[in-house]
Amino acid sequence: xxxxxxxxxxxxxxxxxxxxxxxxxxxxxxxxxxxxxxxxxxxxxxxxxxxxxxxxxxxxxxxxxxxxxxxxxxxxxxxxxxxxxxxxxxxxxxxxxxxxxxxxxxxxxxxxxxxxxxxxxx
Amino acid sequence: xxxxxxxxxxxxxxxxxxxxxxxxxxxxxxxxxxxxxxxxxxxxxxxxxxxxxxxxxxxxxxxxxxxxxxxxxxxxxxxxxxxxxxxxxxxxxxxxxxxxxxxxxxxxx
Numbered sequence: 001x002x003x004x005x006x007x008x009x010x011x012x013x014x015x016x017x018x019x020x021x022x023x024x025x026x027x028x029x030x031x032x033x034x035x036x037x038x039x040x041x042x043x044x045x046x047x048x049x050x051x052x053x054x055x056x057x058x059x060x061x062x063x064x065x066x067x068x069x070x071x072x073x074x075x076x077x078x079x080x081x082x083x084x085x086x087x088x089x090x091x092x093x094x095x096x097x098x099x100x101x102x103x104x105x106x107x108x109x110x111x112x113x114x115x116x117x118x119x120x121x122x
Numbered sequence: 123x124x125x126x127x128x129x130x131x132x133x134x135x136x137x138x139x140x141x142x143x144x145x146x147x148x149x150x151x152x153x154x155x156x157x158x159x160x161x162x163x164x165x166x167x168x169x170x171x172x173x174x175x176x177x178x179x180x181x182x183x184x185x186x187x188x189x190x191x192x193x194x195x196x197x198x199x200x201x202x203x204x205x206x207x208x209x210x211x212x213x214x215x216x217x218x219x220x221x222x223x224x225x226x227x228x229x230x231x
Contacts, residue, residue: 045222112165
């Protein structure tokens with residue numbers, strides 16, 4: 001079945017970096033964008049950006065420009081999100097989610113990973 | 123940046139009743155709006171895209187309407203499994219910036 005499986009929980013100190021992985025299965029990895037969305041404790045959803053697994057092209061939310069890097073390894077159908085210079089307010093659950101690879105039409109994020117909890121604490 | 127505002131923050135509804143959730147955009151997003159449902163401890167689930175098109179497997183009791191700056195998600199007869207938080211998301215500048223609303227929690231009255 002189609003699924004996205006994310007890496008496990010992380011605890012980091014302020015100023016460090018974290019890299020979260022998202023392994024896709026059950027579909028053609030290069031046929032869908034991969035988005036990253038985060039959710040701070042008790043808060044709403046915040047879109048961080050996407051990567052096109054086919055080309056490697058990325059688009060980041062302005063808020064995260066310069067701190068986030070999204071990459072992929074097509075040989076193992078895995079996407080990565082690395083966030084640097086972590087602060088306490090980066091503590092959140094980070095989700096990956098796919099959407100169909102179309103630059104003109106958007107059909108929503110139809111499959112989500114289970115989420116990865118990242119805790120930033122000294 | 124387009125700001126999405128959802129109201130009310132919390133909606134108390136009895137099972138079997140209709141629920142009406144609102145989402146307002148700070149500028150027109152045409153019909154470029156999606157809705158998601160999130161239950162505690164779970165990832166969000168896509169309900170609606172294109173303001174009114176149900177995603178695969180979504181029951182007909184969920185319907186979306188609106189265009190421009192005003193949107194509505196209606197749940198015609200609330201089932202126990204529908205008590206959750208609902209988020210709207212605009213994608214008017216796709217494939218560029220996407221933004222979510224702050225969410226509406228639908229709770230049991």
